[in-house]
Amino acid sequence: MKFAANSVGLVTAKTVHFDAPFRVSCGRDLPNLDIVYETYGSLNSDHSNAVLICHALSGDHHAAGYYNEDDKKPGWWDNYIGPGKAIDTNLFFVVSLNNIGGCSGSTGPTSINPATGEPWGPDFPTLRVRDWVESQRLLADHLAIQRWAAVVGGSLGGMQAMRWSLEYPDRVMHCVVIASALKLTAQNIAFNNTSRTAISSDPDFHGGRYYQHDVIPKRGLAIARMIGHITYLSDGVMGEKFGRELRSGSFDQGTESVLEFQVESYLHHQGDIFSENFDANTYILMTKALDYFDLAREYNNDPVIAFSHARCNFLVMSFSSDWRFSPQRSEEIVQALIGAQQAVSYVEIDAPLGHDSFLLPVERYNQVFTAYMKQISQHLGSDSHAS
């Protein structure tokens, strides 16, 4: 085995099929559901050590480990999931799924709509964060997990974790909310809308029915990803990573047309990779779920009232250089939790890497995350937490 000692090593994805109709919050039904997921570690005898990982915009079920020995990259959160890592698979049974509406195997726009025999495409029901919580609840039932030791997520994943704490207060012991927000700001919505516009105005989009035309809206998706990349990194780290270095080296007069800054070719490369691996309808659906998320909407627009329904402990973390989900947004979560007299720990991590910090190795973040999860593991099966 060539994997590091703190890697979960080789993993395989499983699929669970739910044959009953799934009522989506918009009122429509999906006739059935496939959910693709992975698990790491072992479920203990009283099923009290399960941790749910909620993924963000472009994530999937493959959060840790490798599919084969030649894999170049592990799962997207391998920095924090594994034996001895923050989410310690020696202690926890970790469940990571591809959300419905996704494009990595769970029922989504690329799935066949049985009513038409064609991919759902743009006809796939609009999803809210609460629909993901509900489908994750089905998965929990399937795995005989009555209560999660922790529901954990960054960014859009943090929104799912918070929604869990309100929808199923008795089924969550701890809620870990990283680089997230009670709702997006207008600027954030505007970035998402610009990305969606880039996709939908690509002539290869065909109103979302590109599958039938054997094309993908590559150009639009690439632009969406470029916008995402810029806004998920900080100005500082982009400067450090690329500065104003030119790819071709020198800045000779008269040859401007071939000049390209390093940051440009990096972005183009990232955009191209993404556009070949991610579904455009899923991107639109996921960003809309982000935009429309508003934790307190059904609670008289008061997040204090909302959080008064929770019965778990909270860990909230933010990153100093994150300007897309700034520490101020996390502080709003914390203030509402305090107002609702909930137990909450909050740490703003000094990290230069922007919003992407939640995915990347950051020492202080790792320390805080590890200590908190360790604490959870020492009280598994008990119900001693204050709420």
Add this chain to the structure above:
Amino acid sequence: MKFAANSVGLVTAKTVHFDAPFRVSCGRDLPNLDIVYETYGSLNSDHSNAVLICHALSGDHHAAGYYNEDDKKPGWWDNYIGPGKAIDTNLFFVVSLNNIGGCSGSTGPTSINPATGEPWGPDFPTLRVRDWVESQRLLADHLAIQRWAAVVGGSLGGMQAMRWSLEYPDRVMHCVVIASALKLTAQNIAFNNTSRTAISSDPDFHGGRYYQHDVIPKRGLAIARMIGHITYLSDGVMGEKFGRELRSGSFDQGTESVLEFQVESYLHHQGDIFSENFDANTYILMTKALDYFDLAREYNNDPVIAFSHARCNFLVMSFSSDWRFSPQRSEEIVQALIGAQQAVSYVEIDAPLGHDSFLLPVERYNQVFTAYMKQISQHLGSDSHAS
């Protein structure tokens, strides 16, 4: 006359034709130049009261006043140019031009290339900020202005003002640099590149030869403008202006497909207007000039050495909420000026409106700007400034 007392009122644009070839910094020649410009106020007898306005990315020569009595909007900097305003046309002779490479009448990509009889399009020479300074110098000669009382500009305009102070130190008395930078950051370049990619990947772009196809890359230009709008405003002011208000009012379940946030329709509207009024090749050319601008490149990459060549006084202003040209960028200008022992005044204006603040009415900005220009007017014709 229905115009306000402090308006320059009706104005008309003039065109000057320079018949000699114009050598561009990339080594190529433009066979001749048209420059469209406007002037406000009167040139005094010793020609010492002339102020040059340098425009930014999407600006033009129409900086103040109206073309006819039915005009809904005055020129783009009418807040600051007029009788009794910061740039007081009772005191100054104000010159505002459309930069070459522009799309408002000066020689640019939409002009006919005499060698082909077709619009220049993508074959128009790549321009640097120094090329604008050189063409502005031609205009100064034409107007018999030996020395500008002030060269003034915001954003990309500030870069032109700084370059003037180095290229023609004896022809600038004061340099007013607003919300600008010594060079762009990687993040800024990345935003510009994403905008250019949106334009160039629009199938209607045709490699820049869309004129010949009787189309314009509307979708790409609209996306570029949307990105611009988001980044030129602050998160805070977008929140104040639009919040998370939905255009259709209520948030009924089941009708998501028709929901649209106000900020979305605003951005689409702005994008559409812009795409019908601005030339795509000009947008690409202007943003490249922004990206490649680096004041100190030819001065051993040392802005202190660069500014040691200046012989004017400087006023530098920035805006607290401007994250595209942040106060830190202005402070770098100021530090370099201090290092070069130049006379510099610096004010960071507390303003919530982001980068666009430099165009908008902001009281403190107006006060500082007015006081500085007043001071200049009191020493016209003399040569008493320290340098």
